[in-house]
Amino acid sequence: PPTVLEITPVTTAPGLDLNPTFSPGGNSLAYSSDRGGIWLMPALGGTPRQLTEFGCHPAWSRDGSQVAFQSESFHDMIQPYASSATIWVVASGGGAPRQVTSAGRPAGGHLFPTWSPDGRRIAFLNANMLSMQLWSISSGGEQLIQLSPDGSGDKADVTYAPDGESIYFTMGMTLFKMRVSPETGARRGRPARVADLGSMPFRHPTFSADGGKLAYSAWAVKSNVWSVPLSAQTHAAAGPPEALTDELNSRNGLFDFSPDGRKIAFTSMRRGSGYQLWLMDSDGGNKSQLTTDAQAAYSPSWSPTGERIAFQSMREGRTTLSSIELASRKETVQTGAEGLEILRLSPDARQVAFTYVPGNFFNIGVMPVEGGPPRQLTFERTFTGLPSWSPDGKLLAFQSKRGDDMQIMLIPSDGGTPTQLTFDRGDKWPYSWSPGGDKIVFAGARGGIWNLWWISPSDKSERQLTHNTKPGIILRFPGWSPLGDQIIYEQAEITGNIYVMSLKN
Structure with a gap:
């Protein structure tokens, strides 16, 4: 196992600094702060410089000239769909941020940007009430592409492979690889399973420069x-x-x-x-x-008499409002509820x-x-x-x-x-x-x-x-x-x- 030689505090201001990421050359750190926005500072400490007044989760382009970020904070352990964030880009040397994705296209929050190695595209997660899926857009804001269909399981932790020909992502306890076109960003074929941790969620994969090793966190x-x-x-x-x-x-x-x-x-x-x-x-x-x-059956609400429980269910791929009679355990579909989530009975x-x-x-x-x-x-x-x-x-x-x-x-x-x-x-x-x-x-x-x-x-x-x-x-x-x-x-x-x-x- 590695030996920790030294731990050095880099930021010392009061408050919460998080999401640190090294520049490609290793000389600078980008991070987000509750003081507002994206900040840069020398990797070994020094005077921080505010790069933007809003946003979090910075991601460096491979040449270090730009930083992509999402416009709102996001807590991936808490409420993944509760975001209206969009993707932005700012020059690492400073200047006005530029919006890359537009609110509502696609509906939901646009999260966790990651650059293709050539800097031509940005992949990101779109989180809505129904699912979290992979999308890709050119760094100029054109050619928006959905890479994984709705209803195909919640994705997380998207990252490009160093060769630019694949995107890796996690689904629960499993790591997947999706081949993509370096020229257009389009998907090539079906995703392939790379590894399964069994009972532990697979999170935050990141590649070594040569692509031969992948670091990740395993959660309990x-x-x-x-x-x-x-x-x-x-x-x-x-x-x-x-x-x-x-x-x-x-x-x-x-x-x-x-x-x-x-x-x-x-x-x-x-x-x-x-x-x-x-x-x-x-x-x-x-x-x-x-x-x-x-x-699936979830989000229960008792009837006033206590004899039935209404709940949300998935039947043949469609969302319904259903109920179950407690004495007989008989289930009844009340009505369709497609596109509706966390139903609460009056x-x-x-x-x-x-x-x-x-x-x-x-x-x-x-x-x-x-x-x-x-x-x-x-x-x-x-x-x-x-x-x-x-x-x-x-x-x-x-x-x-x-x-x-x-x-x-x-x-x-x-x-x-x-x-x-x-x-x-x-x-x-x-x-x-x-x-x-x-x-x-x-x-x-x-x-x-x-x-x-x-x-x-x-x-x-x-x-x-x-x-x-x-x-x-x-x-x-x-x-x-x-x-x-x-x-x-x-x-x-x-x-x-x-x-x-x-x-x-």
Whole structure:
């Protein structure tokens, strides 16, 4: 194994500096900062120089003359689709940035740019609610090409091989190679599997200069359902959080309490069975699998009577709103839901709210449970989504991107002008309301650390409910019990190490 000879701090300014990447000659570092934009500095330390006022994830062209970047920050471990970023290029010597991709073409965020060796093309990931796929565009902003079709599995970590004739990417635990034309950027044939790590996600591949070695990180992900007890009177935490599930290399989230607060329906993703619905008691006992759908079942919502659970499913490649009767386990397709994601049933079970992409930009809408045209509620040009109903059904809380930060918003469920509740830095995921409708619980990242909070829509007061201090822990989808005494949430812990792989041919 290599021996670390010396570790030298290169940036020392207060705040968060990240995404460092060496210039091809190794003399300079480009990085992004929460002070704003892309920065350059000598590789061994010195005075940093701000290259742009916005953006992150810089990528050097192979001759070192240009830096490509995405216009918004992006957290690839947290919410991959919640971006409205576009790809830009700036001369490494300074000057005005130039936009390469256009918002909405394709719909979603344009992420992780990587240069072809000859500097003629930039490959990137397009992230939308349905999938993350590979695209390519000329460095001048022409000849936009989709390299992988929608519905072919989520891609990540795109990088050109040094010879420019292949693009490598990851899908979950697997590394793939796609041959492309160096002249046109078009795909040649089907992607080939290079390596499979089995149970560990394959991330961040990078080539040695001669193409003979590939470094990468292998992650271990532990995502489980956790619970924090609450005082029903003060809404403060009444004890430390506890895990309700204990699974490794699976995903457990997207919950809903039964109307009486005694049961929890949740989504569990396990390799081999995909996303399925499970049931358990509110204390984590009596776990049982509820669905065995061939493709996917997720995002449960209980009916007001507690006799049925509505959920989102994939059937024959199409998204549907379905329901299951708990006594008989009989499933019924309610209506088609193509292009709609994270469906949430209204308290009276007459409507569903969702995130979708009308006119190439993420927004929220509603429709009757029996189907019909969606009714658009928001008209934003940045990511806007994840609506949650107030207990009386009159309001929807949702998140919307404002600059590099995700903010909590409110809108009447029958339409109107949105109201912004939060204004501070960081990410915020509202997902449910207190039983009385006077609090909204959200997962929030402040200073890069995730915790649970609630906010009052009336006076905007807040209270912190958990006290996590580890940057490798991510909290999502908090759900408030109808009894008012418990909040459940997904807690994901990610660890990993770096490996080097030798390649042949």
